[in-house]
Amino acid sequence: MIPYADYHMHTPLCGHATGNPEEYVKQALKMGLKEIGFSDHAPMVNKPMPKVTMSFEQLPEYHAMIEDVQKRYASQIRIKIGIEADFLPGYEDKTKSIIQSYPYDYVIGSVHFIDDWAFDDPATREYWKIHDVDVVYHKYYALLRRSANTGFYQIIAHCDLPKKFGSRPTVDLTDDIKATAKVFKETGVAIEINTSGLLKPIGEMFPSLDCLKIYREAGVPLVFGSDAHDPLNVGRNFDLALDLVKLAGYSEYLLFNKCQIEKRIKI
Numbered sequence: 001m002i003p004y005a006d007y008h009m010h011t012p013l014c015g016h017a018t019g020n021p022e023e024y025v026k027q028a029l030k031m032g033l034k035e036i037g038f039s040d041h042a043p044m045v046n047k048p049m050p051k052v053t054m055s056f057e058q059l060p061e062y063h064a065m066i067e068d069v070q071k072r073y074a075s076q077i078r079i080k081i082g083i084e085a086d087f088l089p090g091y092e093d094k095t096k097s098i099i100q101s102y103p104y105d106y107v108i109g110s111v112h113f114i115d116d117w118a119f120d121d122p123a124t125r126e127y128w129k130i131h132d133v134d135v136v137y138h139k140y141y142a143l144l145r146r147s148a149n150t151g152f153y154q155i156i157a158h159c160d161l162p163k164k165f166g167s168r169p170t171v172d173l174t175d176d177i178k179a180t181a182k183v184f185k186e187t188g189v190a191i192e193i194n195t196s197g198l199l200k201p202i203g204e205m206f207p208s209l210d211c212l213k214i215y216r217e218a219g220v221p222l223v224f225g226s227d228a229h230d231p232l233n234v235g236r237n238f239d240l241a242l243d244l245v246k247l248a249g250y251s252e253y254l255l256f257n258k259c260q261i262e263k264r265i266k267i
């Protein structure tokens with residue numbers, strides 16, 4: 001049986017996803033999922049970015065949209081309300097005020113920016129040419145550790161995202177990943193197995209098997225996420241995700257409710 005919960009999906013409010021929440025729910029039902037969680041991009045805390053995240057003004061609309069499907073589909077599927085909030089150093093107070101403004105079931109922390117550069121944005125992909133790949137990775141893992149240390153997040157998203165367009169480090173990053181896994185364990189955050197990478201140039205899930213093994217050995221728990229920006233991708237490739245996390249030694253994943261671990265599901 002494939003894992004029955006998908007905790008990472010978006011809505012058109014972020015400006016780069018298609019399909020209304022109901023279509024995501026219908027696809028989830030089709031895929032046989034028993035639980036899903038929406039986690040759209042929280043308002044950018046330094047400047048409005050309408051193609052990247054919803055605005056502060058749209059937060060109530062986001063909550064209302066998901067509450068609506070939550071109620072209407074209550075007898076068919078459990079729907080959680082989460083949010084994906086960027087970690088931007090220096091803006092912790094603003095981020096905190098967003099995530100405390102609503103009783104989210106979980107908050108996913110993401111590092112999409114290094115020194116103001118959205119390194120996973122196709123629009124600025126060419127910037128990879130002028131950056132030292134290894135420096136990007138070192139900075140990325142340092143930011144992941146800082147994000148976990150804020151205590152804002154239950155889940156850390158796609159935790160080897162710099163590989164998205166195919167940029168591989170040229171040095172061994174095991175120490176960086178081990179240090180990150182240690183902080184994740186200490187701060188109690190979970191990682192996600194994020195299947196969206198399969199559809200990106202890199203063609204593999206976030207994170208890789210080698211990374212997963214390190215997190216598993218450190219005792220970092222796991223959730224499943226498709227990071228769907230289109231209803232078609234809800235729960236997509238979860239059979240492959242299950243195989244990969246089992247190979248890494250994982251035997252369970254988590255469900256969240258009101259930012260607390262609700263349940264551990266054996267796989």
Ligand code: ZN
Binds near residue numbers: 010014016041229
């Ligand atoms: Zn997105």
Ligand code: FE
Binds near residue numbers: 084112158
């Ligand atoms: Fe993300």
Ligand code: FE
Binds near residue numbers: 008010039084227
């Ligand atoms: Fe996402």
Ligand code: ZN
Binds near residue numbers: 084
């Ligand atoms: Zn994402």
